Amino acid sequence: MIDIDQLLDHAIKETENVNLNEEFLLKDLFKGYEWNRIPHKDRLLLGILFLRYVENNKTFITPFKKTSSKQQIYTKARRNRYGV
Template sequence: MQDVNELLNVAIKETERLKQGEIFLVKDLFKGYEWNRIPRNQRLLLGILFLNRVNSLKDFIQVFEKTSSGQQKYKIK
């Protein structure tokens, strides 16, 4: 299993494949089975780290509203 920093790098790199205006969740950046294999505590930490990274990259990714289940949405600028 990759550590959380490696997963964060994978997620950030995957955002480069998204198109302008697309809205996504962090889990959308991974294949379903890959996301499900990440332990829950690491997924939560990954979400926090991704949000912190996005806040430092405000020119590329925008923090969007949360889902009804509390998952943070993001939008590609």
């Protein structure tokens, strides 16, 4: 059984490995086989929770734009949108 909170914690922790000004998708924060083992409905929920986390916390991760397949692209900046 998938624990969505553990997956969210993993994704948040993995953002530490993203370089400044680097664009990434949520799935980039997981190994390919790990991402593929997450059921589609849980991936959608994880995407919603990750976006909500980024928008509601003072992180250096910013929603940037969407791909043609509607996947959210994020970027890591030196300063967050609150100027910190």
